[in-house]
Amino acid sequence: MKLGWKILMVVLMTLAILAPLTMIRGVIQERQEYREQAVYRVSRGYAGPQGIAGPVLTVPYVETVEVEEKGINGAIRTVLREREGAWTYFPESLELTGTIAPSTRNVGLHEVRVYELGAQIAADFDIAIPANPEPQHPRRIGRPYLSIGIADVRGIAGTPRLRIGGRDTPLRQGLGGAGGSGLHARLPAPSAGQALALQVRLDLALGGTESLAIAPLAGRNRMVLDSSWPHPQFNGDFSPRSRALDAGGFRAEWEISSLASNAQAQYLAGAQLPGPGPGPHTSGELDAIGLSLVDPVNPYSQADRASKYGLLFVLLTFVGFFMFELIRQLRIHPIQYGLVGLALAIFFLLLVSLSEHVAFGLAYLVAAAACIGLLGYYLAHVLRSRARGAGFAAMLALLYAALYGLLISEDNALVLGAGLLFAILAAIMVVTRRVDWYQLAAAAAPQRR
Numbered sequence: 457m458k459l460g461w462k463i464l465m466v467v468l469m470t471l472a473i474l475a476p477l478t479m480i481r482g483v484i485q486e487r488q489e490y491r492e493q494a495v496y497r498v499s500r501g502y503a504g505p506q507g508i509a510g511p512v513l514t515v516p517y518v519e520t521v522e523v524e525e526k527g528i529n530g531a532i533r534t535v536l537r538e539r540e541g542a543w544t545y546f547p548e549s550l551e552l553t554g555t556i557a558p559s560t561r562n563v564g565l566h567e568v569r570v571y572e573l574g575a576q577i578a579a580d581f582d583i584a585i586p587a588n589p590e591p592q593h594p595r596r597i598g599r600p601y602l603s604i605g606i607a608d609v610r611g612i613a614g615t616p617r618l619r620i621g622g623r624d625t626p627l628r629q630g631l632g633g634a635g636g637s638g639l640h641a642r643l644p645a646p647s648a649g650q651a652l653a654l655q656v657r658l659d660l661a662l663g664g665t666e667s668l669a670i671a672p673l674a675g676r677n678r679m680v681l682d683s684s685w686p687h688p689q690f691n692g693d694f695s696p697r698s699r700a701l702d703a704g705g706f707r708a709e710w711e712i713s714s715l716a717s718n719a720q721a722q723y724l725a726g727a728q729l730p731g732p733g734p735g736p737h738t739s740g741e742l743d744a745i746g747l748s749l750v751d752p753v754n755p756y757s758q759a760d761r762a763s764k765y766g767l768l769f770v771l772l773t774f775v776g777f778f779m780f781e782l783i784r785q786l787r788i789h790p791i792q793y794g795l796v797g798l799a800l801a802i803f804f805l806l807l808v809s810l811s812e813h814v815a816f817g818l819a820y821l822v823a824a825a826a827c828i829g830l831l832g833y834y835l836a837h838v839l840r841s842r843a844r845g846a847g848f849a850a851m852l853a854l855l856y857a858a859l860y861g862l863l864i865s866e867d868n869a870l871v872l873g874a875g876l877l878f879a880i881l882a883a884i885m886v887v888t889r890r891v892d893w894y895q896l897a898a899a900a901a902p903q904r905r
Contacts, residue, residue, distance in 0.1 A: 465790055470771050473797035477766045480805050484763060487808060488756040494563035499665040502561065502570055503611030506664030507729030508552070509671040509742060510604040510638070511579050511656050513545040515646070520593040536593070543586070546720050547579035547656070550674030556683035558749055569749045570665050571683070572613060577604075577658040579674060587649035599645045602656065603631040605638040605671075607729045611663035612639075619657045636728065667691075669730050669744040671719050672712040682707040685749045692730070692746025693717075710745050719743040755811035755819070758863050762820075763804045765859055770797045772855065772880060776848065779888070780839060792838050796831060803827040820863075824856040 499505070523537050554575035561568045588594045602620070606612065609629070618625045618641055627639045646652060669692060670679055684705040690696055694717075696708040714720055722742050730741040773796060777788055803823050810819035828849050836845025858876050 465793075469790060469793045469797065470767070470774055472794070473770045473801060474767065476798060476801045477763065477770075477804070480766075480801060480808075481760065481763045483805065484756060484760050484808050487812070488760070491566050491756060494566035495568050495665065497563055498561045498568040498570065499608075502665060503663045504608045504665055505667040505669070506573070506611055506662055507607035507669040507671070507744065508575070508577075508605065508660075508662070509673060509723065509729055509744075511547065511577070511602050511658070512605075512673060512723065513581055513583070513600055513602050513643075513654070514542050515545070515585065515600040516540070516542045516598040517595045518598070519595045520590075544724060545581060545583045546714075546723075547674035548582050549578075549580050549676045550672070550678070551578045552576070552670060552679045554679075554681050556668070556681060556685065556747075556749075558683060558685040567751075568665065569685075569751070570663065571668070571685075571749060573660075573662045573664065573668065575658075575660045575662065577656075577660065579656040579658075581652065581654040581656065583652050583654075585646045585648060585650045585652065595648060597645050597648060600643045601631075601640045602643060602654075603638055603640040604658065605631060605636055605729060606662065607637060607669070608664065609637050609639070613661035613663055616661070617659040621655055666750075667746065667748040669746050671723070671729060671742040671744040672710075672714070672717050673719050673723060675714045677710070677712040677714075677717075679710045679712075679745060680707070681709075681747065683749075687750055689748040689750045690746065691748055693743045694745050696745075708747070712745075717743045755808065755816045758816055759804060759808040759811060761863055762807060762859060765862070766801060766804055768877075769800050769803075769855060769859075773797070773800060773848075773852070775884065776851065779884075780844070788838060796834070799827055799831055799834075820856075820860055824853070824860075828852050828856065 518538050518540050520536050521539050522534050524532050525535055526532055552575055554573050556571045556573050558569055558571045561570055585597065602618075602625075616627055616639065618627050620641070620643070625641045625643075627641050629639065630636075631638045631640050668681075672679075672694070682705065686701065686703055686705055688701070688706045688708070690699070690708065694710055694712055697711050699708040700706060719742050727740055727742045730744050730746065774793060777793060777796070780788070803826075806823035806826060807819055810822055813819075814822075831852060832845050832849030834845075835848045836842045839845055839848070862876075
């Protein structure tokens with residue numbers, strides 16, 4: 457077999473290994489979907505990702521207005537009609553302090569993080585009801601309702617306590633006259649031109665799954681959250697002004713002015729609380745602070761990232777085989793290339809399956825040790841030397857160690873990966889710098905006849 461045909465065979469075998477690698481990546485993605493289904497099942501039976509918006513005061517009214525209408529004969533006439541409307545008032549200041557108590561729900565092999573938020577909300581309103589513009593047609597002002605938006609009311613634990621001006625006020629389901637999920641309280645109807653100063657205090661225990669969002673609807677907003685979970689992810693529209701993280705948990709504080717947020721305008725336009733996860737903000741969602749209780753080592757995302765380097769592993773190993781075959785005049789059959797490539801591919805399947813039962817680092821060590829040991833034993837016979845087999849095993853151990861370094865250092869993965877590729881290419885060039893490829897091709901041709 458000529459040198460060119462041998463190179464073509466190596467390239468084709470490398471491409472052929474893409475099929476099992478693609479199948480293994482499909483298995484990893486399938487397991488990720490199972491994890492998402494487990495989160496969905498927990499959220500269905502407990503409560504989904506939570507959010508809080510409010511309190512907001514809405515004052516309905518009915519006013520009499522003059523409108524022009526076309527009569528039967530086509531003449532325009534002015535008539536009086538009643539028109540319904542509502543004034544919406546946001547708090548002057550809002551302060552929310554809460555403690556997030558995390559726990560875990562198991563669904564099969566998957567762990568889903570849930571939590572219960574114990575929150576104390578203090579909101580102060582200072583408003584003035586508009587006077588009647590036309591005393592002969594006064595407005596009829598209805599009973600106001602104070603509404604608190606909650607993403608999933610199933611997460612409400614116990615009975616929330618609402619006090620307005622120091623007096624307990626009963627809460628009802630829904631947002632009153634507005635659509636959406638939450639709670640509301642009815643207040644006595646004010647008179648036209650009346651000034652209202654409301655001190656609202658709400659004690660709320662709220663359960664949720666994995667993430668929490670809070671919309672800053674007041675003129676001045678201050679939120680303080682703490683938890684024993686040591687791995688929070690702040691993924692909302694506003695970063696904490698201050699945060700403290702350690703092994704015992706975290707504490708974060710936000711201070712947001714209405715001048716820095718479009719939440720009030722978005723609320724008036726009918727926007728809802730943001731959905732789960734750190735995805736991009738959409739036009740139909742409120743600006744909000746966001747917090748997720750994340751797992752710092754997601755085995756499926758780590759295994760998926762590792763599998764992206766599978767083709768590189770196979771290619772480097774096949775290049776090493778090719779060098780040995782030409783320089784040492786060894787004969788390596790295409791089937792032997794294929795078996796080694798399959799062993800390298802199965803490493804990733806072992807990795808994801810073991811990581812479902814043990815810590816990712818331990819799963820990586822066991823899977824790598826199994827594959828390195830198998831390949832070292834096999835290659836000692838293929839290359840007709842235990843020393844060569846051990847050398848290849850050592851090379852694979854270095855590759856697996858480098859890959860693990862890329863996985864645990866996500867921020868530096870690109871520079872580390874580029875440096876690794878450069879080092880491998882440099883090593884190949886240094887080793888083969890004195891090789892006469894024409895002589896090797898001429899020497900290899902007779903042996904293949």
